[in-house]
Amino acid sequence: MRSARDALPALLSLSLGYFVLGTTSLAVVGLGGPIGRALHTAPSGVGLLVSVFALTFALAAPAAPAVLGRLDRRRVLLLGLALLAAGGLAGALAPNEQVLLASRVVGGLGGAVFGPASSAAGSLLVAEEHRPRALATVFAGMTVAAVLGVPLGSYLGEVVGWRWTLAGLAAVTALTLLLVAALVPPLPAGPPPTARAYRAVLAEPGVLPVVLTTLAVMAAQFTVYGVAGAYLAARFALGTGQVAGVLFAFGTVGVVGNACGARLSARLGGDRTVALTLFGMAAAFAALLVSPTGLLPAVLLLAVWAFFSQLYQAPQQARLIVLVPEQRGLLLALNASMLYVGISVGSLLAAALLPRLGAVALAGVALAALLPAGLAHLRSLTSLTSASRETVLS
Numbered sequence: 001m002r003s004a005r006d007a008l009p010a011l012l013s014l015s016l017g018y019f020v021l022g023t024t025s026l027a028v029v030g031l032g033g034p035i036g037r038a039l040h041t042a043p044s045g046v047g048l049l050v051s052v053f054a055l056t057f058a059l060a061a062p063a064a065p066a067v068l069g070r071l072d073r074r075r076v077l078l079l080g081l082a083l084l085a086a087g088g089l090a091g092a093l094a095p096n097e098q099v100l101l102a103s104r105v106v107g108g109l110g111g112a113v114f115g116p117a118s119s120a121a122g123s124l125l126v127a128e129e130h131r132p133r134a135l136a137t138v139f140a141g142m143t144v145a146a147v148l149g150v151p152l153g154s155y156l157g158e159v160v161g162w163r164w165t166l167a168g169l170a171a172v173t174a175l176t177l178l179l180v181a182a183l184v185p186p187l188p189a190g191p192p193p194t195a196r197a198y199r200a201v202l203a204e205p206g207v208l209p210v211v212l213t214t215l216a217v218m219a220a221q222f223t224v225y226g227v228a229g230a231y232l233a234a235r236f237a238l239g240t241g242q243v244a245g246v247l248f249a250f251g252t253v254g255v256v257g258n259a260c261g262a263r264l265s266a267r268l269g270g271d272r273t274v275a276l277t278l279f280g281m282a283a284a285f286a287a288l289l290v291s292p293t294g295l296l297p298a299v300l301l302l303a304v305w306a307f308f309s310q311l312y313q314a315p316q317q318a319r320l321i322v323l324v325p326e327q328r329g330l331l332l333a334l335n336a337s338m339l340y341v342g343i344s345v346g347s348l349l350a351a352a353l354l355p356r357l358g359a360v361a362l363a364g365v366a367l368a369a370l371l372p373a374g375l376a377h378l379r380s381l382t383s384l385t386s387a388s389r390e391t392v393l394s
Helices: 004-030 032-039 043-058 061-069 071-091 097-125 128-159 160-181 194-203 209-225 228-236 238-270 271-289 295-309 313-323 324-359 358-391
Strands: none
Touching: 004 043, 004 071, 004 097, 004 128, 004 228, 004 238, 032 097, 032 128, 032 160, 032 228, 043 061, 061 071, 061 097, 061 238, 061 324, 071 160, 071 228, 071 313, 097 128, 097 271, 097 324, 128 160, 128 209, 128 238, 128 313, 160 358, 194 295, 194 324, 209 228, 209 271, 209 295, 209 313, 209 324, 209 358, 228 324, 228 358, 238 271, 238 295, 238 313, 238 324, 271 295, 271 313, 271 358, 324 358
16 A cells, blocks of 8 residues: 555556546547448447447456456456557458447457456555545546547547547557556455355445446436537537537546546535536536537536536445445446446437437437436435444444
């Protein structure tokens, strides 16, 4: 266990890993136009590319700790990054949509190995009182992916082509692998999870509703964000450059939200911070239903959405770790799995509903998806309250 300052280089390398993971999963959102023109697919079909990655991640993340449980955590991190780089390179060379989809499966496997292991490693590098901030630092890479990854991908896709964009991302992933190897110390593996361990963890008060909250929150967001480029163009009548600008603003404000998440969680508590996230996102989606077209409304409303959505991850992960600290790797794998199930469900809905319902209606679907998120969060609070009362009485 090192001080927060001594652990910072390692945490930043893990954050860079989350950046390449997030960019790999989301960059195709901004590359829908160039990929569609090259491979003769509809722009809304980019939702399928997001869903394939997300579904692979969701299915593989719970299994990865069991399969790789005896490996040192640093080796697990390096394996995940190697698979991400291989998937990115295969995608850059893909001659058709089928090969591109297969490359997304490889990348999804890499993300499923790296993501939960990265969060677990970050939580082990610092003392318990610094854990929420350490997790916020690690997950900031995902937020920065929304700042730079998606809009930069959109821009580069038009300038140098989507193939060179994916190849460049694979190169950055390889560089990240070297940095993690150099900066992250060896970390012992946790107890290899079994099917019985998963059942036991899910039976712990609060765990199931917490991870279901994550699923519903991400599904709500990606009902719109899964086709963000096409949505913004259709809903607000924006051109390619304006879409990239709005996505950049979304990510920039999201970084601020992520940075505020740990501070608000320390002041309000994780439960209230998650509730604040849900209320803020609901307000943003409701406003998207009635907003006029134009660049300014798009920037303002997506900024509100971005800020509140990025308050969520750090306090939610910290809440999970507190529930069963000795099974942090398993818990974070479950949460990451549900996160990507939500991304997959939301992206599939986006791809299916945008051509049928139009852009305006998507925000209504997202708003409806937040209702089960709110109910699951309330259930987590009542479960934990009941468990605490039983502990006191016993």
